[in-house]
Structures are given as structure tokens and as C-alpha cells.
């Protein structure tokens with residue numbers, strides 16, 4: 001045993017020396033050998049330590065554990081902790097890292113994780129909003145900046161992207177993902193991973209990413225957070241897993257599992273998901289981190305009898321690191337000693353963690369991600385410019401009657417009304433990293449910045465939305481009684497030529513634990529809107545939202561609706577850019593907007609059912625008191641110009657395996673201003689061994705056209721595009737007829753057909 005250790009030490013020493021001498025990034029060569037050598041030196045306790053993730057108690061993003069700070073510090077010094085979360089600032093992370101480097105036997109540096117979800121200090125649109133840009137380059141750039149600002153604060157690991165497909169507007173965390181479509185969620189997730197991780201994890205300006213939550217978390221029953229998930233195998237593989245497979249293929253460093261149970265098995269204890277699919281079938285080599293105490297929470301699921309039992313289930317199932325739950329710390333050593341788990345299983349988890357640390361280059365310099373020199377880079381002008389750019393691209397214009405938008409330059413009197421109109425905090429959104437409270441540009445400010453001195457901009461709040469203290473963990477109190485501002489708002493509206501009504505959701509109405517049974521305007525907002533409408537019908541609704549909302553009344557009555565989500569630091573300026581036509585809106589909905597909450601979960605890629613609805617009978621799949629389709633469908637968004645889609649042509653009507661088809665058509669800008677269209681390609685597999693959606697997004701392109709300009713657009717159809725998780729329980733394409741649909745949203749589409757011969 002001693003001899004093995006000595007050999008390992010020599011090998012390891014020479015690797016480090018070599019790496020330092022020749023400056024070889026540790027990610028490039030011999031990572032596996034280094035991992036094995038180090039593992040051979042480790043005691044059982046040190047191995048378990050690598051699987052323990054502590055909260056730093058700077059910031060709480062879940063229920064606190066019962067270890068006190070001194071106990072935690074001692075454990076860190078003893079090398080019993082592999083990573084920490086919520087430790088912020090160069091000083092704090094350096095100090096914590098020193099505890100390990102100066103006291104522990106093996107000096108294995110810690111990872112420092114944080115929820116950098118849509119920016120660290122420069123805040124970008126909430127992920128659902130960002131996705132509405134469909135602009136993968138812009139999304140990648142935002143993530144790159146978020147990584148840089150994280151490193152300036154000692155953070156080397158982000159718990160992002162969240163790639164849970166979600167179809168339920170009631171679920172508060174829908175704001176944190178990319179909406180209802182697996183393809184869009186996949187490509188956005190990959191763009192973010194590339195932005196965070198770059199091409200080389202050892203680059204000290206990039207950080208490790210986390211694809212979360214594995215899996216099914218976005219399908220919580222009734223949209224209630226942490227709730228049970230019922231997912232059949234077909235849906236799991238065709239809808240939920242594709243974004244994770246794409247993330248694994250893109251080399252995401254870590255995956256976080258999820259709180260929910262999935263058909264009776266908590267995801268954290270789900271061997272098939274974590275071990276068989278993620279690690280075995282996909283060959284992914286990173287590590288799985290539990291969600292906050294999700295290992296221990298298997299006790300509450302009624303799946304584990306105590307922490308030791310929970311640890312046994314989780315490690316066997318492939319959960320590698322225990323976030324703040326204490327089960328691994330408490331249970332793993334005895335489980336190994338009692339022979340209940342094989343040490344090799346533990347070794348596999350430890351190796352996965354060490355691999356990421358080596359790839360990050362932490363063994364070359366444990367402090368490389370605590371880069372004070374970058375502190376000057378926080379929220380700098382260049383970052384803010386990127387934030388404004390992506391914010392402009394993320395807005396979705398849903399209605400524009402009588403060309404109320406863009407606002408005419410001849411306007412002399414503009415009213416800006418509503419509880420969110422001068423709100424500098426809500427645009428920062430939930431999961432705001434270290435985005436400063438009240439630091440966003442408000443709509444009132446943005447509009448004032450945009451107009452000349454000859455234009456009167458009058459603001460009236462009308463009513464409060466959220467009241468009292470607002471924070472990540474506490475419920476939000478909604479104002480339901482105070483109408484004292486109504487009269488002023490009505491007066492301001494009466495005198496104005498146009499009214500911008502800024503309504504929607506407070507930042508703390510969406511996010512973790514923020515599920516709602518109502519998705520209309522909370523509090524007195526609808527009432528205020530209708531009062532204002534009585535005196536001035538020239539209203540543009542500027543919607544701020546972290547989820548699709550029920551805006552049926554507004555859609556029926558108001559001439560203009562602009563969805564602005566929560567747009568981040570530069571919100572007001574970006575909104576003004578769109579309102580005044582400096583930027584022609586190009587965003588498209590990544591989620592369906594329902595007619596009412598009763599339609600939820602609602603999504604475009606539905607199946608036909610055996611009884612597609614018929615207007616004449618009730619015995620078909622629909623509702624008797626509502627249309628069944630969306631008020632505004634997935635992929636929808638207007639522009640200040642119009643686009644004409646020419647007839648699509650397909651290069652052949654038959655395709656054989658290995659062949660590719662070309663789909664082409666001409667897109668023309670038929671309006672008077674330059675515009676950008678998101679051209680969307682959908683596919684339907686008409687008859688299959690397992691029922692398929694009526695259409696599924698398969699590809700898209702962003703096309704910019706000058707007025708009157710035409711462009712020929714091409715899409716390639718290959719076998720991969722036709723594959724799905726079939727009745728054979730594998731991904732494959734099946735011979736038969738296919739329909740292709742092209743258009744600017746998921747409903748107004750032009751169709752061509754072809755068949756696959758096999």
C-alpha cells in the first residue's frame with residue numbers, strides 16, 4: 001500500500017512539475033493519469049470530502065443545514081469539503097481556499113459555485129426572455145460576460161443553464177429556462193455552456209457550467225414547485241432528455257439533479273437516469289451534483305429511512321456530490337466500512353470531481369479564479385452595451401393595431417403609468433446574482449432618455465404591486481386594497497396622446513418556489529388598466545413578466561402589447577429603443593401565451609389525439625368554454641415590417657437513409673423598414689410506431705432584410721432530424737410520410753411533404 005502511494009506521489013509530482021515547466025494547461029494532457037494518481041493517495045474520509053458541498057452562509061438559497069460555521073471551517077481545514085457555494089468575493093473565496101491549501105493533507109482545491117443565472121453583476125434578461133431573442137450568439141456572449149464577472153469574484157462554477165423544458169405558466173421557475181420546446185432549449189443551453197466554459201476550461205476567464213435539473217423538474221404536477229412528476233418513457237426521452245444530451249455532448253462540466261420524484265423514484269435516487277442514461281449510454285464524464293439537500297430530502301419523499309440510507313441510494317444511483325444535505329458526510333464512511341457500498345463506486349464519483357478540478361487548472365493555481373484584476377470589469381460600459389443589445393432583441397411585439405408603435409416622433413405628451421413604470425428593481429429579475437437592487441434603468445427613465453426636451457413625459461404609479469420587504473426566500477405581499485393613486489393616473493392618462501401602461505409581475509413573483517394558481521395581473525393592476533382605458537384608449541401595454549400571463553382582456557381591447565419580460569440592467573433604455581423604433585422588434589415567444597390559466601399546461605407541440613376538436617360537437621378534444629389553442633402561439637412575434645414567405649420547394653419528394661434533402665424558399669421584406677425575422681422549420685412524422693406531435697421545431701434561422709430585399713433561405717433535412725425515441729426504445733427514424741412546415745410562428749405555416757424510404 002505504502003509503495004503504491006509513493007509511486008503515485010512521484011507520478012503526480014512529476015506531472016505537476018511538467019505542467020508548470022512547460023505551461024501545459026492541465027485540461028490538455030494526462031488528466032486521467034493525474035486523477036488516478038491523486039485518488040491513490042486519498043483516505044476514505046478524504047474521498048468522501050470531495051463529495052461534500054457546503055453553503056458558505058453568505059447567502060441562503062435553500063434551508064440552512066445544522067452545522068455551525070466553526071464546525072464547517074474545521075471540516076474544510078481537514079480536507080473534508082470538496083466545494084462551496086454562495087461564497088462571494090475574491091477575499092472570501094481566497095480565504096476559504098487557504099483553509100484547504102494551508103491546512104489539509106492533500107491540498108485539493110475547492111470549487112466555488114454560485115447561481116449565476118442571467119449575469120453576475122451586469123444583469124441580462126431572465127433566461128426565458130433571453131431565449132425569446134432566438135439569438136444564440138448574443139446568448140453566448142452574455143454568458144461569456146457573466147463568467148468573466150464571476151471570476152472577478154472568485155466564482156469558478158455556475159449552476160446554469162437550467163434546461164428543464166416546461167409547459168406550465170404556473171410554475172415559477174419557467175422564467176429560469178427556455179420554455180416549452182426541447183430543440184430551442186437544447187440550442188440555447190449549448191450556447192450558454194459555450195459562453196461560460198469557452199473552448200478550454202482551464203482558461204482563467206471561463207467557468208464550469210451546470211446543466212440542471214436532471215430530470216423532469218419542469219413538469220411538476222399542477223405547476224407546483226418540487227411537486228411529483230408523471231412522465232412516461234416516451235415523453236421523457238423525446239421531450240425532457242434531449243437538452244441534457246445536447247449539453248453532455250457540448251461538454252458541460254457538471255449536471256445537477258432535481259428535487260422531484262419521477263414516476264415514483266426521486267430523481268436524486270434515480271439510477272436509470274443518472275447512471276444508465278447520463279453516464280453509461282451518453283458516456284458523459286463530468287460529475288452530478290445534488291440539488292440543495294435533495295439527497296436528504298429522499299427521507300421526506302418516503303424513499304429513504306435516514307441520512308445513511310439516503311446516501312446509499314444516492315451514491316448507487318450516480319449522484320456524485322451532496323449539496324448542503326449532510327447525508328454523504330454522515331453516512332458514506334460507514335456504508336463503505338459495512339460493505340454496503342463498494343469503494344469503487346465512491347472512487348468513480350471522486351474521480352469525476354477531481355477531473356473537473358484538474359480541467360479547471362485548479363491544481364496549477366488554486367487561486368486562479370479569484371482574479372481581483374478583473375474587478376474593474378464589473379458592469380463596465382461594454383458589458384452594459386451587450387445587456388442593452390440582448391434586451392432589445394428579447395422583446396416580443398404581440399399586437400400593433402393602427403401602427404400605434406413605433407411611437408410617432410411628433411408626439412408631445414406621453415403618459416407612463418403603472419406600478420412597474422418607474423420600478424428599477426423588477427427588471428433585475430429573480431436569481432439576480434449580485435445584480436444590485438434597484439439598479440436597472442426604469443421605463444420612465446428610458447423613455448425620458450429617449451425623447452427630446454420638447455416632449456412631456458408624465459409618470460403616475462397608479463397602484464403598488466408588491467409591498468413591504470422583498471427577498472429571494474420570502475413570499476411577496478401583494479397590494480389588494482390601496483387605490484389612492486388611481487385618480488392621479490386617470491388624470492395623467494386623460495391629458496396624454498398615448499399611454500404606456502407598465503404592468504405585469506414583480507421580480508419575486510417568479511423564480512424558485514414562486515408557483516401561482518393565477519397568471520393574470522396580480523393586485524389592482526387590471527382594475528387600474530380598465531380605469532385608464534375609460535379615458536384614453538391609445539394604450540400600449542408594456543408587459544414585465546417572468547412567465548406567460550393571461551392578458552386576454554388587454555389582447556382584446558388594447559391596440560399595442562409589448563412583452564418585455566424582466567430585461568436586466570438596461571431594461572428601460574432597451575424598451576425605449578423598441579418603443580421609438582430605434583430597434584425593430586424581432587423576438588418570438590418561447591412559450592405559448594394562454595387564453596386562461598385553465599389551459600395550462602399549454603404547448604404548441606401537442607399530439608393530435610384520437611379526437612381532434614370539431615366546432616360542431618362536444619365529443620372531441622377541446623373545451624366547451626374556451627378555444628383550445630393559445631392566445632399567442634409559440635414562435636409568435638410581430639415586427640414593424642412585414643415578411644412574405646415564398647412557396648417552399650423541396651429538392652426531392654423521396655429520401656433514402658444517408659441522403660439529405662434541401663428545403664428552400666424566398667423570404668421578402670415587404671414593409672418599409674429593415675427587420676429581422678426568425679424563420680422557423682417544423683416537422684411532423686405522420687404515422688409512427690409511437691404517436692408524434694403535430695409539429696416539432698427542428699431548425700431556425702435569423703434573417704435580416706432591408707425594405708424590399710429578398711433572400712433565398714435553405715434548410716437541410718437529414719436523417720437525424722427525423723429521429724425520435726421510438727416504440728423500439730431507441731432513437732431512430734422510421735420509413736413513411738413527413739410534413740415540413742415553414743413560417744414565422746408555429747401556426748402560420750407553409751407545408752411541403754416528402755417520404756423516407758428504408
Ligand code: NOJ
Nearest residue numbers: 061062115159212291292
Ligand atoms: C436550489 C435550486 O433548485 C438550484 O437550481 C440552485 O442551483 C440551488 N438551490 C443552489 O442555490
